[in-house]
Amino acid sequence: MSKEAGKQAARDAVDRGPILVWGAGAIGGTVGAHLIRARHAVVFVDIVPDHVAAIRDPGRGLEIEGPVAAFKVTAPAYAPDAVQGTYRRIFLAVKTHDTEAACRALLPHLAPDGYVLSLQNGLCERVIAEVCGAERTMGAFVNFGADWLGPGRIIYGNRGAVVVGELDGAMTPRVTALHGILRETFEPNAVLTPNIWGFLWGKLAYSSLLYMQGLAEKGIADTLARPEILPLVRALCSEVMAVARAEGVTPLGFNGFDPKAFYAGASEDAARASVAALVEFNRPNAKTHSGIWRDLWVRRRATPADAQIGVVIPIGAKHGIACPALERLIAMIHQCERGERGMSDDNLNELMKGLR
Template sequence: MAKDAEKAGATASVDRGPILIWGAGAIGGTVGAHLVRAGHAVVFADIVADHVAAIRDRDRGLAIEGPLAAFRVTAPAFTPDAVQGEFRRVFLAVKTHDTEAACRQLLPHLAPDGYVLSLQNGLCERVIAEVCGTQRTMGAFVNFSADWLEPGRIMYGGRGAVVVGELDGAMTPRVTALHALLRDTFEPDAVLTPNIWGFLWGKLAYSSLLYMQGLAEKGIADTLARKELLPLIRALCGEVMAVARAEGVTPLGFNGFEPSAFYEGASEDAARASIAALEAFNRPNAKTHSGIWRDLWVRRRATPADAQIGVVIPIGRAHGIACPALTALIAMVHQCERGERPMSDDNLNELARNLA
């Protein structure tokens, strides 16, 4: 009760002052730009100096492009070493594998009664809580589509689920205020949930499919439409679902993904229906390929595979659950990162054959 009272009391002033967006790439830049457009004070922090310079340049600014929105904003922006001041709301949107380092760098700027919100993929909330404290960690799940194009330019390609929740499921004033903020400025259908972990584990399963697509030439929708990949898809999602349930988590669905379709004993027809719904959701999206694909073949940089979907493997091992499909997928991703394997739709055929 004391902790609940402390958390509730600390939120009385949590919504005053600027929001610090730590990581102004595709996700952080899109959300932050919408907040600025709605009149909220936002400070951006990013490691790309040219991007920072563009955001604060009145003649350039941060441009959001695409079929859903086209606007430009300017705002204070700094590289992480130049950030000053203390913030009650920090939205963290760095790559999964950069979470711990980012948290340690932003920690001096986090108010004692503030929180860090993870706008990331994976189970980053675990890492944030270890560095910043559980009471100063907020959970979020996002599935909208965006790509960082170049300094000062982000393509917002498609709407998707936006969900927030306290790690313990409590409905506190601060999470209620956060939900209202995102609903009113960015995503009208934003959800407030008592089960944020259910969404995060659901996204891990879907993320495994995005890593799968990252190995191939075809886009997300076209890859999901390949009927011969259904056994591979069932294996990947099934492993994540098995580990989630062993952890005591009830995975939740979103944007066509139905977790129960990949539970042990679920029918092939159920899986096929869920994948068809996911394909339909992705088909009209202006972002045709996953961020993993862009990391591998456009930006030519390492992916956060180990820190993102890879965390499922040791958790599964602790429960006696093997994850051969995830292990094989990550190994192939690393081959692509090292330049040992070209981009090809045949990569997925090989992966499916090896698992069979």
């Protein structure tokens, strides 16, 4: 065996090593559990002691529930300060506003030639790249529906888009290998893209609609189906699309969301058609309400609004683009967090009036 072939064999052996999933909640727990079921070695890290204990306990384990898949696995799981060793593949699945702190905590465990994959919402790849290095950062976009129900319990409510890509669009061996793993173990229709930023900006626009739903009582499908709030939907998505295009990004669509329907000059009919497609995608799902809604009204905790959709506002300002709809939406989310505003479908009517 040549020296180069020997090095490649050593790299391949390392690639078969454990995957460290940092954040074992709805997204990380669902993906990690599927990897384990397919006989991949996975180590979980999470900040909830009871959740960590459940995952490690052979008598309890991590249970995936719901209409898409129902099974239980057990795996090594640790608190952030207890994990040991280094890993070439770290899947990061913490809340957007916890990204920097998580990256600094995981950095000692990231192999010099390893990477961090962001299984998150927002533009977290920017933060990961700053802490871990752009060459050790990989992008992903996910739109499947899952919720953390309690220690050791996650509901996998519906399948959705799963996309991976290098930040610079290169088709490297590592991203190709990862894409293959995700297709084999989790999402058969997973996409490998040279434009991961296009998907991430598209999800930011859709995320603004999920934050909008977080203010309301009705679920995602029923909220989007309200014809009278179409101007609000158009205002939110149009702001995100305008900033994305100013950044030189070509936003990409998914699961009914059509970015071009919210470009400047796009017709009301185009927006209405995209919203109808989003309603059709969400209507049959077991996950009826957004994670934002659960944060506000079930778990009673702060949302990552500022770190997620809020990042659009300063980027827009850099290009001279105002985002008044996003600003008002985030302000109302914070009122809910502080207990100054209750859950009500009328919140969307008020938000509409503020845009006129």
